[in-house]
Amino acid sequence: MRFRGLTMIETLLAIALLTLIVSAAASWTAMAGRLATISAAPARQETLLDAVCALIQRDLLTGDFEVEGRRGAPPPTPRVQVNDGVLEIRGRANAIHRYHLDRTTRVLQRTDSGTPRVLLHGVDEFIVTLDDDNRTLDVAIEMRDESIDAAQAKPATRTATRRFNLPW
Amino acid sequence: MVNLTRPDSARRGVALLIVLAVLMITLTATSIIMSAAANASASRRLAQADHIAIDLLAAAEEPIQWWLKNESDKVILPLPPTVLEPAVAVLDDSFTLAARLIDDDEASGESPVVQITITAFDQRGMVPMQLARSGSPLRLSLPTEVLQLLDAADLPPASGTLDVQLGLDLFSRAIDDYPDVAIFPSAVAGGANRRPFGAQDAARLPALGGLVATHNRGTPVRINICTAPMPLVEAACRLAGRGDIDQIVAARTAGKRPDVPQLFDRAQSGEAASSIPSIVTTTDCWSFRIDLTVNGLKQSWWSTYTRGRPPAPLPAPRPPTPTLGHPSQIRTRAITPRKDHDWTCVQRLAIDE
Numbered sequence: 001m002r003f004r005g006l007t008m009i010e011t012l013l014a015i016a017l018l019t020l021i022v023s024a025a026a027s028w029t030a031m032a033g034r035l036a037t038i039s040a041a042p043a044r045q046e047t048l049l050d051a052v053c054a055l056i057q058r059d060l061l062t063g064d065f066e067v068e069g070r071r072g073a074p075p076p077t078p079r080v081q082v083n084d085g086v087l088e089i090r091g092r093a094n095a096i097h098r099y100h101l102d103r104t105t106r107v108l109q110r111t112d113s114g115t116p117r118v119l120l121h122g123v124d125e126f127i128v129t130l131d132d133d134n135r136t137l138d139v140a141i142e143m144r145d146e147s148i149d150a151a152q153a154k155p156a157t158r159t160a161t162r163r164f165n166l167p168w
Numbered sequence: 169m170v171n172l173t174r175p176d177s178a179r180r181g182v183a184l185l186i187v188l189a190v191l192m193i194t195l196t197a198t199s200i201i202m203s204a205a206a207n208a209s210a211s212r213r214l215a216q217a218d219h220i221a222i223d224l225l226a227a228a229e230e231p232i233q234w235w236l237k238n239e240s241d242k243v244i245l246p247l248p249p250t251v252l253e254p255a256v257a258v259l260d261d262s263f264t265l266a267a268r269l270i271d272d273d274e275a276s277g278e279s280p281v282v283q284i285t286i287t288a289f290d291q292r293g294m295v296p297m298q299l300a301r302s303g304s305p306l307r308l309s310l311p312t313e314v315l316q317l318l319d320a321a322d323l324p325p326a327s328g329t330l331d332v333q334l335g336l337d338l339f340s341r342a343i344d345d346y347p348d349v350a351i352f353p354s355a356v357a358g359g360a361n362r363r364p365f366g367a368q369d370a371a372r373l374p375a376l377g378g379l380v381a382t383h384n385r386g387t388p389v390r391i392n393i394c395t396a397p398m399p400l401v402e403a404a405c406r407l408a409g410r411g412d413i414d415q416i417v418a419a420r421t422a423g424k425r426p427d428v429p430q431l432f433d434r435a436q437s438g439e440a441a442s443s444i445p446s447i448v449t450t451t452d453c454w455s456f457r458i459d460l461t462v463n464g465l466k467q468s469w470w471s472t473y474t475r476g477r478p479p480a481p482l483p484a485p486r487p488p489t490p491t492l493g494h495p496s497q498i499r500t501r502a503i504t505p506r507k508d509h510d511w512t513c514v515q516r517l518a519i520d521e
Binding site for chain 2: 021024025028029032035036039040042043044046047050054057058061062063064065092093
């Protein structure tokens with residue numbers, strides 16, 4: 001049997017239907033992408049916060065511990081200090097690592113020998129409490145995911161709090 | 169034979185389109201949910217592994233202190249010519265951590281597999297860095313690649329003084345230009361994985377940290393002839409005025425301590441100069457490479473311990489939970505090392521490889 005050709009109306013209908021399906025699929029894909037970004041945000045934020053806490057932990061654990069007990073030496077500068085919300089950790093070769101929140105840009109920075117390095121964007125709070133008596137350092141970081149458009153979805157806020165025992 | 173009339177096929181076509189749309193939406197939603205869950209799970213597992221590794225680092229203090237106290241003075245290494253590093257396996261163990269031992273907020277319900285390897289390196293069994301960077305004959309006992317790295321490194325002016333302690337991290341920038349040498353020495357397998365002493369891994373690069381001492385300063389510097397490799401023993405004995413090293417080789421081959429009083433030690437006989445080493449048979453400074461693997465996440469540390477410090481007061485008891493506004497998420501890491509021993513950690517570095 002020979003196949004009859006399509007009429008003009010059938011062709012136009014098919015094209016219109018196809019356009020409809022493709023545009024629906026495209027918008028759905030875009031929406032799915034956005035949904036995926038939003039749903040992955042908490043995990044991403046948690047990873048970032050964990051990474052910053054791991055960096056602080058590493059700075060606390062590494063260093064020289066000998067000079068502090070040297071006989072006849074002047075009293076050593078404390079390895080960890082908190083001044084106006086800035087966390088300072090004295091590392092190897094007397095290098096100072098400074099953790100500081102720039103409230104204007106909401107950027108958490110780590111400065112090594114005067115060179116700043118951006119750690120996190122969208123940080124609302126960076127609270128550091130040093131307890132000399134108990135030799136502990138408490139760090140709280142609150143951040144918002146700025147990769148999500150605030151007009152379309154409420155940015156997820158995440159807080160990480162850690163207590164570090166000072167290792168010396 | 170089915171008679172497909174026009175209204176039926178249109179209905180079926182519409183039904184197919186609806187099924188297609190529903191399928192697409194369901195599949196996409198499912199994949200998004202699964203991807204988010206997998207991300208969250210991976211993030212949690214990584215954080216958990218990281219926390220466990222830090223806890224294990226604190227726990228490693230105990231076997232290290234035990235080894236330093238009970239075993240370190242007994243170490244006498246054979247002298248195969250292939251061995252250039254004064255390395256001893258302290259601990260090589262793997263085990264499964266019970267899930268109940270993990271903090272509730274971190275638990276993923278799985279029991280993490282943990283591997284811990286601790287290798288000791290005798291600082292007195294290596295060439296002191298200040299001599300290796302000078303014209304000392306001890307320098308000749310080092311491989312060429314290591315010498316090149318040593319000479320190329322731009323160390324801070326006060327390095328090696330009491331104010332700026334030497335450390336292997338000072339070479340992290342220079343190492344990029346020297347692919348044939350490593351900064352930190354590899355771990356030595358122990359326990360069931362132990363290989364005969366001297367059986368070198370062909371792919372093992374000469375490592376600065378296994379050949380050059382960062383914590384062997386003072387006048388005179390000390391060389392432990394019970395652990396130092398053959399080239400260094402020869403060079404040190406020659407410098408110290410002892411030409412015949414047969415006695416040392418024989419003693420070490422037999423696993424016995426060489427008889428030091430019989431050795432003529434110029435460093436202790438009034439001829440001391442900063443470049444002449446003092447020959448010793450025990451060590452008061454060890455470095456440890458600590459490798460911790462938790463569920464595939466690996467952390468490595470380099471810790472140096474010295475003997476002779478007065479015991480420091482014990483750390484204060486653990487404080488109550490802080491209230492920083494989010495007490496439910498507070499995690500406590502017990503990282504305070506014990507200080508009630510006469511061996512003290514004087515330097516700790518993170519190993520990046």
